[in-house]
Amino acid sequence: MAREAVLDEELAARVELRRAVDDLREQEVRAGLRRRSRADRWAIGLALVASVVAVIAVVGWVRAERSYTDEDFRQAATERVEVLLSPDPRGAGQVRRILDGATGAFRDEFAQSADAYTRFVVSQGTIGRGVVDGAGVSARSGDRASVLVAATVVFTDGRDDSASPEPVQQFRLSVLVEPDDGRLKLAAVQYLP
The missing domain is CATH 1.20.5 (Single alpha-helices involved in coiled-coils or other helix-helix interfaces)
Structure with a gap:
């Protein structure tokens, strides 16, 4: 020692x-x-x-x-929600456009109910045109963002009858937007009362 x-x-x-x-x-x-x-x-x-x-x-x-800006998230949410809220029984690619803008659990759930969605849209026979009235990022976490969206859907029966008033439905949504294959897509959609 x-x-x-x-x-x-x-x-x-x-x-x-x-x-x-x-x-x-x-x-x-x-x-x-x-x-x-x-x-x-x-x-x-x-x-x-x-x-x-x-x-x-x-x-x-x-x-x-933080490679995505709040504007990127807001714009992606606006584009995806407008497609989601624009049912058209004449549009054969409607389900594909919705799925192309979706990811994760929302994509999986919508894919499972795509046939029911298509049958419902065809049975209603009305054409909807979704327009986002406003959208804003409410929270961010890494490369994900929660976006609040206010939208209006104007329904028509597909005829050119401008004399009849068009029914209108307003929606408030909370959507989760995240990247998938380099594009921002909807990962969750929640309808708000």
């Missing part, structure tokens, strides 16, 4: 000596008595480069985390 204690003391003394030599060199450089060695300049240069790289990496990570 005495030998280990001696080795520990010697190691501590060497560390202390190295610090004292480094402090002495630094004081001499500050006083103008000595110039920094090449090794010192390389070490300082590498430290500066590493610091710059670290800052760039952090900035890139923060930007990647």
